[in-house]
Amino acid sequence: MFVAIFRYLLGSVRFQVWGNFPERFLNLCAHRGLPIWGVNRSGGQFTACTRASAYRKLRPCAKKAGVRLRVTRRRGLPFLLRRYRWRWGLVMGILCFITLLALLGNFVWTIEVQGNITVDRQVILDHLAELVRPGSYRPALDARDIERQMMLRVDKLSWIAVNLRGSAAHIQIKERVLPPPIIDSNTPANVVAAADGQIMQMEVYSGQPLIKKGDTVLKGDIIVSGMVEEKDGDVQLVHARAKVMAQVIRQLKAEVPYHQTRYNYRSLVRRYALGSFGLELPLWVGRPPGPPYKLEKFARQPNISGLGLPIQLITRQYFLLEKANVTFTPAMALVEAQRQLAAMEKTHLAGLEVLSSTVTVDEGDTALVLTASYYVLEDIAQTVEILTK
Amino acid sequence: MRIELSSNREAVIEGCKGVLEYTPERVRLSCGSKIVRFMGDALELRCVTDSTAVVTGRILMVEFQT
Numbered sequence: 004m005f006v007a008i009f010r011y012l013l014g015s016v017r018f019q020v021w022g023n024f025p026e027r028f029l030n031l032c033a034h035r036g037l038p039i040w041g042v043n044r045s046g047g048q049f050t051a052c053t054r055a056s057a058y059r060k061l062r063p064c065a066k067k068a069g070v071r072l073r074v075t076r077r078r079g080l081p082f083l084l085r086r087y088r089w090r091w092g093l094v095m096g097i098l099c100f101i102t103l104l105a106l107l108g109n110f111v112w113t114i115e116v117q118g119n120i121t122v123d124r125q126v127i128l129d130h131l132a133e134l135v136r137p138g139s140y141r142p143a144l145d146a147r148d149i150e151r152q153m154m155l156r157v158d159k160l161s162w163i164a165v166n167l168r169g170s171a172a173h174i175q176i177k178e179r180v181l182p183p184p185i186i187d188s189n190t191p192a193n194v195v196a197a198a199d200g201q202i203m204q205m206e207v208y209s210g211q212p213l214i215k216k217g218d219t220v221l222k223g224d225i226i227v228s229g230m231v232e233e234k235d236g237d238v239q240l241v242h243a244r245a246k247v248m249a250q251v252i253r254q255l256k257a258e259v260p261y262h263q264t265r266y267n268y269r270s271l272v273r274r275y276a277l278g279s280f281g282l283e284l285p286l287w288v289g290r291p292p293g294p295p296y297k298l299e300k301f302a303r304q305p306n307i308s309g310l311g312l313p314i315q316l317i318t319r320q321y322f323l324l325e326k327a328n329v330t331f332t333p334a335m336a337l338v339e340a341q342r343q344l345a346a347m348e349k350t351h352l353a354g355l356e357v358l359s360s361t362v363t364v365d366e367g368d369t370a371l372v373l374t375a376s377y378y379v380l381e382d383i384a385q386t387v388e389i390l391t392k
Numbered sequence: 393m394r395i396e397l398s399s400n401r402e403a404v405i406e407g408c409k410g411v412l413e414y415t416p417e418r419v420r421l422s423c424g425s426k427i428v429r430f431m432g433d434a435l436e437l438r439c440v441t442d443s444t445a446v447v448t449g450r451i452l453m454v455e456f457q458t
Contacts, residue, residue, distance in 0.1 A: 025414070026410075026411045026412060026413060026414055029410075029411045029414070029437070029440050030410035030411055032440070033410070033411075033440045033441050033442045034410075034442050035442075036441070036442060038441070039437075039439070039440045039441075040438055040439045040440070041436070041438060042414065042436060042437035042438070042440060043436050043437075044414060044415055044416055045416075049414075051437075
């Protein structure tokens with residue numbers, strides 16, 4: 004294999020030998036150190052191969068041995084280059100290719116992030132963007148400095164390694180397990196009501212309770228005081244802490260107009276583009292669709308053997324809409340309002356225990372209003388610092 | 393002189409002084425005081441230098457002559 008490559012690079016010539024003493028010709032060539040291989044005899048003729056540069060040196064040997072030579076095949080890189088020697092475009096293309104390859108090899112093309120579990124990859128990339136991003140000049144980057152900067156910028160990192168290998172930046176991270184928040188027990192503070200309500204249950208951990216179970220409070224009332232009076236009359240300032248479960252009224256309102264303007268889905272149009280180093284090359288001709296539409300954009304990065312390529316296929320989905328006027332009957336508006344109210348309950352009353360609820364329907368001239376009042380049990384304790392200075 | 397045979401497909405002859413006769417059925421090589429004759433089918437001189445020759449093909453017989 005190696006010999007074949009070597010012969011291809013140097014070029015080889017297959018030639019015919021005929022005459023009186025072909026064996027003598029072979030001996031003469033061998034004694035003069037001229038390489039001969041692949042000697043084959045068919046009929047009265049020999050065929051053999053030699054190096055392209057050695058063929059001219061065979062002539063004296065042939066003359067001495069009384070044989071004649073004729074080239075039957077030329078093969079190898081020198082002949083190929085000779086054939087294309089006037090094709091300057093090809094030469095320039097090869098030179099440009101080599102130059103570009105050498106030049107582009109100095110830039111970071113892709114960034115791979117590994118080891119993140121809770122920290123979003125995009126968050127890391129956003130912080131990295133000011134230090135290293137696709138298109139950064141690699142010799143100007145200091146991996147250790149990037150690591151230090153990232154440790155300062157992202158709290159949740161316990162360790163980071165930046166490996167610049169070729170055109171790829173491999174970022175390996177370990178996330179930090181955050182300690183629980185420290186309860187400040189030194190600053191004097193009161194526990195006040197965060198909302199109006201009736202206290203149903205109270206657990207005082209520190210401080211002087213001013214209100215007992217069953218009392219009603221207004222927002223801002225002190226429930227547990229941080230000023231504790233000692234038996235000898237002295238007042239000690241403490242950080243009051245308590246859990247105060249109170250029955251609180253919450254109201255939610257859903258309003259559905261009888262005449263509404265809605266946008267109905269009409270059709271879907273996709274537009275593709277190629278993105279690289281922050282630039283986009285549209286893969287379509289013409290204008291984007293006219294409004295109204297809902298636009299969704301997402302990018303996909305192709306990869307080879309897990310290594311992302313520095314290009315992105317960007318897809319824009321235009322959900323084309325058409326404007327329509329919709330008229331609701333009171334019954335239809337009620338159903339719609341109930342649906343909206345159920346959705347609001349899931350977001351506004353999540354995690355709260357609902358004790359009771361009342362719903363009132365108000366059919367107005369232009370809209371139906373559904374008002375719901377809930378008695379919920381929630382912790383209304385709010386710590387407020389006592390200003391002593 | 394040193395002859396190295398790989399089965400009956402290839403013979404490497406070191407100390408070869410020259411080719412005396414070459415046909416597809418017969419190759420005679422001069423090796424100093426001896427002459428080596430290879431008989432076979434489709435014999436080929438794969439490489440010839442001033443001290444070495446490589447004979448390939450289907451070698452049926454190797455004969456030494458003094």
